[in-house]
Amino acid sequence: MPLLIIAVLAVLSSFGMYGLMYYPAQNRLTEVEARLQATQHAQEKTQTAQQTQGIIDTTWNALSDYQEFTDLSIDIADLAKRNRVQIPGMGYDFKPLKHKLAAKGTFAFEAQGGYSAIRKFIYELEKRWPYLFIERLSVERAKKQNGVLFRLRVSTFLKEFPQALQKTKT
Numbered sequence: 001m002p003l004l005i006i007a008v009l010a011v012l013s014s015f016g017m018y019g020l021m022y023y024p025a026q027n028r029l030t031e032v033e034a035r036l037q038a039t040q041h042a043q044e045k046t047q048t049a050q051q052t053q054g055i056i057d058t059t060w061n062a063l064s065d066y067q068e069f070t071d072l073s074i075d076i077a078d079l080a081k082r083n084r085v086q087i088p089g090m091g092y093d094f095k096p097l098k099h100k101l102a103a104k105g106t107f108a109f110e111a112q113g114g115y116s117a118i119r120k121f122i123y124e125l126e127k128r129w130p131y132l133f134i135e136r137l138s139v140e141r142a143k144k145q146n147g148v149l150f151r152l153r154v155s156t157f158l159k160e161f162p163q164a165l166q167k168t169k170t
Helices: 003-060 066-082 116-130
Strands: 091-097 102-112 133-141 150-157
Touching: 066 091, 066 102, 066 116, 066 150, 091 150, 102 116, 116 150
Parallel strands: none
Antiparallel strands: 091 102, 102 150, 133 150
16 A cells, blocks of 8 residues: 555656646747747848848949049940940939938930931940939931931939039139
8 A cells, every 4th residue: 555655646746747847848948939930030131131231232332423424424425426326415414312322413415326226325325334224215206317316314323412612712
């Protein structure tokens, strides 16, 4: 009889110890799994943010400043000349953006020539300067020569807004 009592007490204490250790361990496991999922989610967000920051840095470094932008008009005219397209004149303008981080530079010009030459010119314009966007494009038949006349307005974003030149007295 005493051995039976000891055996029953041993079994009951084993169940008691099992209950005292299993359920808290189960709760800790659930908490650790939740923290692991939260940490993995935060890590994914961090990696996405780093990739996005890399893309933004690459894009920002590819943008020109306003001094390079004014030189771009000469490059566009040279591209037109290579494609047998005449550009009689070109105007440009700078506009600040409301967040003041960058500026918008715009070129407006007419391109005259054969349709295939202008099509090739526009293709090379977009291919050579991927951050130069055609905002407005209209076409009509050229009156003076046999061909077409395209009116284009292209723009890009600039790293900075040109500061007004300080006037000095001499």
